[in-house]
Amino acid sequence: MMAPQLEKTLEERARVMLERNRRGSWTCPSITVYPHQWLWDSCFIAIGVARYDPQRAAGELRALFRAQWANGMLPHMVFADGAKDIGSRRIWQSKKYPLAPRDLDTSCVTQPPLPAIAARRVARALPASDRQSFLAELFPKLLAYHTWLYDERDLHNSGLVTLIHPWECGLDTTPSWMHLLRRMPLPWWLRTAARFGLARVVRLLRNDTRYIPVAERASDDDGLRMLVLATRAKKHHFQLEQMPRHSSVLIEDLAFNAMLAAANRSLELISRDLERPLPTELQEHFRRTEVALEHLWDEPSGQYYSRNAVTGELIKVPTIATFLPLWSGIPTRAQAERLIELLQKPTGFWPHHPVPSVPIDAPEFREAGYWKGPTWINMNWTIAEALREYEAVELAERLRLRTLRLVEHAGFSEYFSPLTGDGYGANDFSWTAALVIDLLASDDPTPSANRL
Numbered sequence: 001m002m003a004p005q006l007e008k009t010l011e012e013r014a015r016v017m018l019e020r021n022r023r024g025s026w027t028c029p030s031i032t033v034y035p036h037q038w039l040w041d042s043c044f045i046a047i048g049v050a051r052y053d054p055q056r057a058a059g060e061l062r063a064l065f066r067a068q069w070a071n072g073m074l075p076h077m078v079f080a081d082g083a084k085d086i087g088s089r090r091i092w093q094s095k096k097y098p099l100a101p102r103d104l105d106t107s108c109v110t111q112p113p114l115p116a117i118a119a120r121r122v123a124r125a126l127p128a129s130d131r132q133s134f135l136a137e138l139f140p141k142l143l144a145y146h147t148w149l150y151d152e153r154d155l156h157n158s159g160l161v162t163l164i165h166p167w168e169c170g171l172d173t174t175p176s177w178m179h180l181l182r183r184m185p186l187p188w189w190l191r192t193a194a195r196f197g198l199a200r201v202v203r204l205l206r207n208d209t210r211y212i213p214v215a216e217r218a219s220d221d222d223g224l225r226m227l228v229l230a231t232r233a234k235k236h237h238f239q240l241e242q243m244p245r246h247s248s249v250l251i252e253d254l255a256f257n258a259m260l261a262a263a264n265r266s267l268e269l270i271s272r273d274l275e276r277p278l279p280t281e282l283q284e285h286f287r288r289t290e291v292a293l294e295h296l297w298d299e300p301s302g303q304y305y306s307r308n309a310v311t312g313e314l315i316k317v318p319t320i321a322t323f324l325p326l327w328s329g330i331p332t333r334a335q336a337e338r339l340i341e342l343l344q345k346p347t348g349f350w351p352h353h354p355v356p357s358v359p360i361d362a363p364e365f366r367e368a369g370y371w372k373g374p375t376w377i378n379m380n381w382t383i384a385e386a387l388r389e390y391e392a393v394e395l396a397e398r399l400r401l402r403t404l405r406l407v408e409h410a411g412f413s414e415y416f417s418p419l420t421g422d423g424y425g426a427n428d429f430s431w432t433a434a435l436v437i438d439l440l441a442s443d444d445p446t447p448s449a450n451r452l
């Protein structure tokens with residue numbers, strides 16, 4: 001247990017920081033590097049803020065839905081009026097699309113589908129008199145979002161959603177995506193640029209490297225390829241169905257689908273609370289996802305992987321995403337035991353400051369390399385939740401305490417060295433602060449509340 005005095009200070013500091021990053025009804029991830037609203041960031045922020053100000057947390061989620069497209073899509077970014085950004089609003093030009101909101105600029109791709117999970121947690125924290133009406137207000141919007149995911153992104157009715165860009169999975173530069181991005185056929189100008197090292201030119205257009213050392217961000221090369229991929233998707237109006245298979249990178253992403261399975265369960269629980277049944281077709285999609293997640297399991301290595309949606313091959317690069325299916329409760333006991341053993345290996349996923357986004361003994365591991373190694377608080381929080389699904393409460397508790405100590409030591413950084421605990425990336429990062437508040441409050445080792 002931490003000393004109560006310490007807890008109080010950390011919590012107070014987190015609240016002050018979240019107040020500073022507040023932008024009216026929503027909260028930006030970081031004032032300098034991320035001045036807009038991001039989808040899964042706001043979900044994590046709402047989960048933490050609900051611990052002390054549930055009305056603000058409800059507003060955070062409502063603010064996300066003001067950007068919902070007429071087809072149900074929730075964009076991964078909602079641009080702030082007047083906030084400076086170099087180029088990124090221009091990549092999307094969302095208002096060109098008739099289904100996009102008229103009064104806001106948004107991105108045209110999505111991000112991990114956590115709103116149903118966050119909505120349930122926020123609802124639980126609201127006074128009883130507001131709970132049902134909040135859920136009733138969000139329910140049709142959540143239904144529209146999950147329906148869009150299946151209608152537009154599960155073209156073969158396999159139960160797995162296909163992503164068209166790594167920004168959608170939230171773990172932007174994770175090695176599984178970068179592996180395929182590096183094999184993507186490039187336009188002639190990019191091949192030339194790569195040959196002459198001109199990828200560095202892109203740095204002049206980047207916002208992040210004005211504030212953060214280059215070594216801690218996506219490399220120029222990865223950055224340029226991600227930009228090329230976004231431009232290609234734009235040519236096809238960000239429509240999976242229209243995207244050519246040979247020049248796109250299409251992935252049935254493990255992290256996204258695992259989080260979708262957990263979110264589907266939250267949506268089922270909301271529908272029960274409201275006594276409003278889910279449409280039968282959607283229920284069938286949910287069941288298919290539960291079965292299909294198992295197709296991402298690789299028995300010999302005892303890990304889950306993302307799958308190339310074009311070739312059907314698993315992308316066997318080890319990443320932290322392997323633990324996320326535990327959150328949905330779908331893996332069998334035997335699978336869970338193997339994953340829990342894998343998690344505790346000191347030379348892999350359990351170094352001094354667990355849990356690295358890539359195991360430290362993998363060739364792809366980079367200590368400061370964005371999603372290629374560092375420890376992220378949203379992943380630790382999710383894994384601690386996931387462990388409770390399987391009653392691994394003692395390990396969940398160890399992870400909770402280690403995570404709190406890490407932030408106490410290094411501050412509310414965006415990510416951390418799993419070896420030394422040094423903080424990297426943006427300094428005052430909102431989900432780090434919000435989830436610390438939630439971790440401080442969740443010292444009651446009751447198993448998950450997301451069970452059906």
Ligand code: GLC
Nearest residue numbers: 029034038040041170171172
């Ligand atoms: C980075 C992260 C992404 C996050 C965003 C805003 O792009 O990779 O997951 O949502 O920053 O914090």
